[in-house]
Amino acid sequence: MLSGLCRGLARSMSTATAPYPFSKVAIIPPAPAAPPAALRQGKGLMPYLQRTLPSPEKQKLLDTLFSRRHPDRLLPGSVLTVILNHAPTTFSGVLLSIRRRGPDTSFVLRNVINRTGVEMQFFVSSPHVKEIKVVQGAGGSGGKQGRRMRRAKLFYLRDSPEKMSAISAGIKN
């Protein structure tokens, strides 16, 4: 009886029943929904990957905050706070630019810390980015809502500290 039990244990640990026999350490994610047949010819493959590669939570961020036409999208000139898994745990700054590349979408925040200008680029689909909070938007005519910027990329703020402080003054008030 004991030998029969040992045999059963040995057989259950055999490689014939392994999900992927060519690599023991390979990661096997849960099976996605069956893709449409046209994708096998490559028709619409990259847009399909852009929609399915990021996790559902990140995809929601990409569809609302980082879309081109959503009413709640982020506008350059808004002030954001990003919460990360690793140091620095939080970083706040003015949104200088959004680089839209589907799963590879990223944005740059600029802040002045201890009289030193600091810029950080964050990738939306990175597992380290936990949360993005909007401190002040940039869609309105000024004051609490923040002024609408006439550019998509605000790299001119690197050369004008007075404009940077004007944006940050609006938050403090």
Place this chain on the structure above:
Amino acid sequence: MIRIWSSNARPSVSRCRNLHSTVSANAEVVPKSKKPVPKWTPSSLRTGVIARKRGMTAMWDDQGARHPVTVLQLENCQVTANIMTHRKGTTPYHAVQVAASDKSVKNTTLTMLGHFKKAGVQPKRIVKEFPVTPDAHIPIGTTLSAVHFVPGQYVDVIAKSIGKGFQGGMKRWGFKGLRASHGVSVSHRSSGSTGQHQDPGRVWPGKKMAGRMGGDRITAQNLRVVRVDGSLDLVFVKGCVPGVDDAHVLIKDAKKLLVHTARHNHAKALFEKVLPKGVDDLPFPAGTKELAEKLPPVIIAPSIRVSNPFVPRE
């Protein structure tokens, strides 16, 4: 009388038959018609596949590091011939001919139509052959799949580079050109002198000059396979691949980091280093559509780093 001298000479053999031992209980009945399953060896060379470069994106591994990846898709890649050329005085040449991307009958020449009919496949746009070892031949008509490659292994990707047209020395060869000012007239980007003086009195053949740049066959070596999608026949390789999007590329096992290291490490008896870290075996002779149906649809390679780069070291 006790026979002490005889008990040492003869070994003691059990008089009863081994009915209940684990050896006979675990033994499986081997059917007589079972063929030996072909297995990859460090001295064997597998076929490659033909794919299409679909584009680039980025992926984050399990440790949170970002890797740029190129998406390559196999478009009905089938084996059309097994080539075995035996010539006197040379080693026999073995190759597997592979074709991909279906094409309509009306656009295919009669010669090629006959060739594809003999192989029993649809007419294809591109036909290429890959040299293999004699044990790596594949039945004609087999459809190759993305599961031919194991996430974590290294591949070489060959494609025609983007054509740049007629280009000058600075772009084509990296010449420095001439100064922007200080009397330089009308030749800021020129190549300058093309030779010496009366001796040799000519320009050496092969002198680097302006000319057509790009559109050459380029091999990107040692690209790591990061993700394999069996349902869509996608191979995600880390890094860049030559050519434009939707161009045909050839994907083979990396000559340096897979084929040669396997051979060298096997010869040095370093059996753990024969295959790259995380790769236990390779589908042999090839990863087919039938194999892809048995395996999970998506397989991702883990990070090869020992330590997490985002965790500060003490």
